[in-house]
Amino acid sequence: MSLGFDIPADDLAKRHRKERVFEWICLSALWAGVVILGILVLGTTYQAWGWLDWQFLTSWDSRKPAEAGLLAPLWGSFWILTLTALFTIPVGLGAAVYLEEYSSDTWMRRIIQVNLSNLAGVPSIVYGILGMTVFVRAFGIFGSEGKKLVIELGITQWTIPLPFGRCVVSGALTLTLLVLPTVIVAAQEALRGIPASIRHASLALGATKWQTIRHQVIPAALPGILTGVILAMSRAMGEAAPLILIGALTYVAFAPGRIDSLDDVFKDPGAILNAPFDTFSALPIQVFSWISRPKAGFQHVSAAGIIVLLVVLITMNSVAIYARQRFRTKLKW
Amino acid sequence: MSVTPDSLTTSPASQSNSLVRRFSLTAFKEAIIKGLLFGCAFLSIFTTIAIIWVLLTNTLSFFEDVSLAEFLGDTRWTPQFEGEQKHFGIWPLITGTFLVAIIAASIGLPLGLLSAIYLSEYASPKMRNIAKPILEILAGIPTVVFGYFALVFVTPFVLRPILQTMLGFEVGIYNALSAGIVVGIMIVPTVCSLSEDALRVVPNGLREAAYALGSTKLDVSVRVVVPAALSGIIASFLLAFSRAVGETMAVTIAAGQQPVLNINPLQSVETMTAFIVNISLGDTPAGSIEYKSLYAVAFTLFALTLTMNIISQWVMRRYREEYQ
Amino acid sequence: MTLNSSPQPETPSVPTPGPNNDSPDMNTANKSGVVPKLRPTDEQPPTTALGQFAKLFQNSRNEPGVPNPDQAPKIEAQDLCFFYGEKQALFNVTIKVPPRSVTAFIGPSGCGKSTFLRTLNRMNDIIEGTRLAGKALFDGQDIYAPNVDVVQLRKKVGMVFQKSTPFPKSIFDNVAYGPMIAGQRNRRVLGEIVETCLKRAALWNEVKDRLAESALALSGGQQQRLCIARSLATNPDVLLMDEPASALDPASTARIEDLIFELKQNYTIVIVTHNMQQAARVSDFTAFFFEGRLIEIGETQTLFTRPKEKKTEDYITGRFG
Numbered sequence: 001m002s003l004g005f006d007i008p009a010d011d012l013a014k015r016h017r018k019e020r021v022f023e024w025i026c027l028s029a030l031w032a033g034v035v036i037l038g039i040l041v042l043g044t045t046y047q048a049w050g051w052l053d054w055q056f057l058t059s060w061d062s063r064k065p066a067e068a069g070l071l072a073p074l075w076g077s078f079w080i081l082t083l084t085a086l087f088t089i090p091v092g093l094g095a096a097v098y099l100e101e102y103s104s105d106t107w108m109r110r111i112i113q114v115n116l117s118n119l120a121g122v123p124s125i126v127y128g129i130l131g132m133t134v135f136v137r138a139f140g141i142f143g144s145e146g147k148k149l150v151i152e153l154g155i156t157q158w159t160i161p162l163p164f165g166r167c168v169v170s171g172a173l174t175l176t177l178l179v180l181p182t183v184i185v186a187a188q189e190a191l192r193g194i195p196a197s198i199r200h201a202s203l204a205l206g207a208t209k210w211q212t213i214r215h216q217v218i219p220a221a222l223p224g225i226l227t228g229v230i231l232a233m234s235r236a237m238g239e240a241a242p243l244i245l246i247g248a249l250t251y252v253a254f255a256p257g258r259i260d261s262l263d264d265v266f267k268d269p270g271a272i273l274n275a276p277f278d279t280f281s282a283l284p285i286q287v288f289s290w291i292s293r294p295k296a297g298f299q300h301v302s303a304a305g306i307i308v309l310l311v312v313l314i315t316m317n318s319v320a321i322y323a324r325q326r327f328r329t330k331l332k333w
Numbered sequence: 334m335s336v337t338p339d340s341l342t343t344s345p346a347s348q349s350n351s352l353v354r355r356f357s358l359t360a361f362k363e364a365i366i367k368g369l370l371f372g373c374a375f376l377s378i379f380t381t382i383a384i385i386w387v388l389l390t391n392t393l394s395f396f397e398d399v400s401l402a403e404f405l406g407d408t409r410w411t412p413q414f415e416g417e418q419k420h421f422g423i424w425p426l427i428t429g430t431f432l433v434a435i436i437a438a439s440i441g442l443p444l445g446l447l448s449a450i451y452l453s454e455y456a457s458p459k460m461r462n463i464a465k466p467i468l469e470i471l472a473g474i475p476t477v478v479f480g481y482f483a484l485v486f487v488t489p490f491v492l493r494p495i496l497q498t499m500l501g502f503e504v505g506i507y508n509a510l511s512a513g514i515v516v517g518i519m520i521v522p523t524v525c526s527l528s529e530d531a532l533r534v535v536p537n538g539l540r541e542a543a544y545a546l547g548s549t550k551l552d553v554s555v556r557v558v559v560p561a562a563l564s565g566i567i568a569s570f571l572l573a574f575s576r577a578v579g580e581t582m583a584v585t586i587a588a589g590q591q592p593v594l595n596i597n598p599l600q601s602v603e604t605m606t607a608f609i610v611n612i613s614l615g616d617t618p619a620g621s622i623e624y625k626s627l628y629a630v631a632f633t634l635f636a637l638t639l640t641m642n643i644i645s646q647w648v649m650r651r652y653r654e655e656y657q
Numbered sequence: 658m659t660l661n662s663s664p665q666p667e668t669p670s671v672p673t674p675g676p677n678n679d680s681p682d683m684n685t686a687n688k689s690g691v692v693p694k695l696r697p698t699d700e701q702p703p704t705t706a707l708g709q710f711a712k713l714f715q716n717s718r719n720e721p722g723v724p725n726p727d728q729a730p731k732i733e734a735q736d737l738c739f740f741y742g743e744k745q746a747l748f749n750v751t752i753k754v755p756p757r758s759v760t761a762f763i764g765p766s767g768c769g770k771s772t773f774l775r776t777l778n779r780m781n782d783i784i785e786g787t788r789l790a791g792k793a794l795f796d797g798q799d800i801y802a803p804n805v806d807v808v809q810l811r812k813k814v815g816m817v818f819q820k821s822t823p824f825p826k827s828i829f830d831n832v833a834y835g836p837m838i839a840g841q842r843n844r845r846v847l848g849e850i851v852e853t854c855l856k857r858a859a860l861w862n863e864v865k866d867r868l869a870e871s872a873l874a875l876s877g878g879q880q881q882r883l884c885i886a887r888s889l890a891t892n893p894d895v896l897l898m899d900e901p902a903s904a905l906d907p908a909s910t911a912r913i914e915d916l917i918f919e920l921k922q923n924y925t926i927v928i929v930t931h932n933m934q935q936a937a938r939v940s941d942f943t944a945f946f947f948e949g950r951l952i953e954i955g956e957t958q959t960l961f962t963r964p965k966e967k968k969t970e971d972y973i974t975g976r977f978g
Contacts, residue, residue: 011840012806019551023455029447030456030464033471033521040474040482047485094373102367103374114646116377121572121642122635123579125606126384128613129631133387137619177380184377208359210366231473238475241581241606245613284477284582291481291586299485306478317473321466457785541780542822542884546835547812547891556838561825 041310047303056304060253061286065297068290070305075255076168076248076280077237083172083276084236088183089229091176093218096187096225101213120181128245131174136246138163156270161277166247168256169276174242179232186228190221223327230320234313240284251289252281283309388635391628398622404629410592410603412612412623421626423633425592429509429602430634433584434577436513436598437520441577442570444517445524446559452525453532454554465526472522479519480586483511488587496599507589507601515587516580520573527572531565531649532558534656568649575641579634581606605634729797731756731895731925732777732814737791739772739781746772748949749791754942756894759917759926761940761957763933765977769949770929774897777927778814779807795895812839815888819900821880823872823887828864831872831883835891850890858886859916878909885916896920898928902935914939933973937961945969 059069095112103109133139142162149160164170194217202212218225257275259265265272281289287309290302354360396404399421407422414420448468452461488504488511496502504510535558543557559566589601590611603611609627617624730753739747747769754760762770775781776793779800793800800810812835824831832851833841841847851868855861860882864875872883881901888896898917902910917926917939930936936943937957944954945966953966964970971977 012809015549015551015808015838015840016806019549022551022555023451026447026451026455029444030451030525032444033448033518034467036518037467037471037474039486040478043486044478044481091373091376094370095376098367098370098374102370112374112377115381117646118639118642119377119381121575121638121645122384123581123606123638125579125581125609126388126631126635129609129628130380130384130387132613133391134383140619180380181377184374208363210363234473238473238477240475240477241610244610247613284475287481288477288582288586291477291484302481303485306481309475310478313473313475314470317470318466321469325462325466536822538818538820538822539824541783542816542818542824542887543834544783545778545780545811545816545818546838546887547808548838549808552838556834557824 044303044306044310047300048307051300052304052307056301057308061251061281062253065295065301068298068301070283070286070308071260072252072255073281073283073286073305074308075260076252076282076285079168079256079275079280080171080175080243080282081233081237083168084175084179085229085233087172087176088179088232092180092183092229092232093187093225095180095184096191097213097218099184100188100191101209101217116181116184120185123241124178124239125241125245127174127178128242130177131170131242132245132247135164135170135173136166153270153273156268156273158270158273159277164277166279167277168280171243171246171248171280171282172276174246175236175239178239178242179236182235183228183232186231187221187225190224190228191217193224194220223323227320227324227327230316230323234316234320237316238284238309238313240282240288243282243285244288248280248282248285252279256280283312384635388628388632391625392632395622395625395629398625399629408594410608412626419622421622421629423630425594426603426605426608426630427633428594428596429588429592430578430604430606432509432596432598432602433513433516433580433588433604434574436510437516437577437580438570438574440514440517441520441573442524445521445569445573446528446566448521448525449528449532450554450559453529454550454558468522468525471518474519476519476580476582477586479515480512480583483515483583483587487511487514492599502599504599505589505601507587507591508599509588509602510598512584512586512588513598515583516577519580519583520576523576524569524573527569527649528562528566531562531569531652534565534653535561536656562652564648564652564655568645568652571641571645571648575638575645578641579606579638581610585610605630609634729756730754730794731796732927733792733794733797734773734776735792735794737773737776737789737793739769739776739790740788741784742786746949747776750951752944752951752954754925754927756925757921757923758941759921759928759939760942760944761936762927762929762944762946763931763936763972764946764952765972766931768946770944770946771899773946773951774899774927774929775816777895777897778811778816780811780816782807812891813893814895814897815891815893816897817881817884817888817899817901819903821877821884821904823875823880823883825871825873827869828872828875828883829868832887832890834887839891851886854886854889855883857889857920858882859912859919860886876909878905878912881905881909881913882916885913885920889920893924895925895927898926900929900931903931910935933961945972947972 056069057074058071059067060071062068099109099112103112140163146165147162149162151158151160161167164173198216198220199212202216203209207215254260255275256278257271258278259271259275283305287302287305290298290305404421404423407420408424409420409422410425411418411420448464452464456464484506488506488508492504492508492511497504539557539561540553543553548557584604585607588604588607590603590607591601592603592608595602608630612623612627617627732752732754734750734752737747737750738745750769750773762774764770772781776789777795777800781787781789789801795810795814798805800814824834826834829847829851830837832854833847836847836850841850852861852865855864860879863879864883872880875883881904885896885901902913905913914935917928920926921941928936928940940957942954943957943960945952945960945964945968947968953960953964953969955965960969961973964973
């Protein structure tokens, strides 16, 4: 009409049909992940059926599928996670506090920030190689024999092997380096969410900068920080590649420091100090080891191990995600 | 507790009412704390330096025994053989790695992008609140589990019935395809969440303008929003691809350990990561060439993924600036 | 805001909250014979003083319902109410927009003028939690009727936004977007459409040599004219403009205003502006909105020189807003 040309008859019905098909495709893509997750869990549960029992949770590993159990990697993962959290939380929080509260927008800060995102993209196996070279072997500077640093503590003695060797501490330090970027970024976000008014109010009362951060800012940001820490710990829990490089043994029939009950602690409290320098296994390593074994029954044993691993991880993740959701909706300044 | 003037005046400065800064324990403590915190932040720089240093020195030591020409020119990778049979040509590992990564990308990238389009353009807030945590849980599943899934479900229950029984192709127990499929699923959450971020940065004005021209939602999404977010989406693709290249456990379990120049996805291949795991599982003595070859491979892997990550971040930053 | 001095079947009579109930003698001048001039005709519309339109002035409030198909309004709203969630943004807006004219909506920010504009091509549909009551008609059809295809509606009722929104594509692809999504794939035809529309938007001479370049490289004023050209390419009847010149420099603004004047020959234009001089310069009719209500609508010169409502007078004399 008013223009000097004709627009072709628009087949709107066809366009709307295409639109609906496209929406349906997108929706299917979104749920594909959920469906696969479901198949994975159901199929693995089916494989694990009858194998995941109390005996499985309370036995050491064995060459016979029916007798193999998860006790050693449960203890190993417990020690690994505890130590990783112990190293990660102060360092990660400290780095985040420095970047958010102390550093001005200088080239140093920008370099650290860019570096953090690059580190987050480094394949985990590369961290494994780093850990193997630095923590397990200490570049070989202590010679092939290795040395021992013995610290007398009166009632007991603390023996630190040098280099650390294939022990819990080496694994935990490696995983710490691996998850630190994630924790730092999460903590930074949490700190950034705290309004300046809180800081100003505290500073105006004559508190020093550190007092303000310690008593006002960090407590307020704690839920966000903890969420990030839990997510990072669950990642550390599932990582197998770096620990294989560290040399987490795949056939271990004891807990680190031989502590597998409270009695053991009372009998020899020093074992707690020495356990971090003991060899270990961990859940994903054990599962990998079982998957690689040719004997028929180990397929079911690995399935049982996977179910335990998934239950632990999904619980940790759900807690973190739920906490974050709660925290976000509650937090209205 | 009673508040006395004494308890309020704790520092000498306030007693004299002088505001001049003087040496005090508090200030000293503050400086120490600041130094410690800086140390924590600097640790990340130190980690990077350590990674590069460890990889570089050992790789250089490897190249004292093996020429760079052989490393990049030979097509055989047989470090475990004896004497003359030893060959250190990286290509079988590179093709193996990229074969798996490309299969993974061809599954994971479209799935991730379509999910992102749904979340950003179609989903109600309620749907988003359900879907995003589920994706996050999917992202949290350890890669060992995906390896098991490929080996125990994908190959025997999906690939063999379809490709072998029905179509007559021989499918190995260990094959690149099953590994690629599960790695593809693994990268979906990465692609989805980064692409969704990119799509949401696209100003609403563009969507409204497109609607005002008589667009359907399909037109708006595919012809306006996705092209507008293209660089951000490409950045997410690159990052996900780099993840697929660096992925270790699933490919070690499912793709096997055959370092041959092979592009048949139904046969076993060995990726760079799988080689590293296999060497470290064996009892290769530290200092031997095989052992050093591990660093050379790791360095190659590190260089590849780092390059992709840096390009990805650069593209993403440029993209965000475009809309600010 | 409706006051029908005589019963009219299509427009339900509404209890009117406004104080303008008691102005029965408004616009007695244009009650009758002059109306037919408003019909779409091929003759050139007058291009000079606003005064020429005085006789064409048509106001829904005082127009007796003479059943005359020729004077059918292009756009009409009856008792239109609009809600963002719980918050009501528009209150019983009733208005008629005559074809091939420029109608300006003025009022302080937040008065609902943009919201109302967006109801006319259902742009508010894409905002979650909004609700509409009453009727909006395009060529006499209820655009909110269940069988209306909103895509078709938006092709007929184009919109230009406050912030220019060129797609990050070439100039050519921007203008060709509408016909292309409607299924026109022929490059030659698209080329003709692009040329026609760019000429109409007075942009052709500036960009004809660089159609393949990114639209983002154009200046702000050029981008806005490009958006107008892009809207023309879907062959609309109506152009809704939401403060199209508010982000532009005076020279670009003048060009847009000239363009609006040109486009009036072929299109019905509704323009939202916070700039009263602009409304006075470009529009034939002006509607004043305040707090979600249509306070007054009239021939532009009349409204600016002899407003009937105290609020209108206060606003245009700068006492608030």
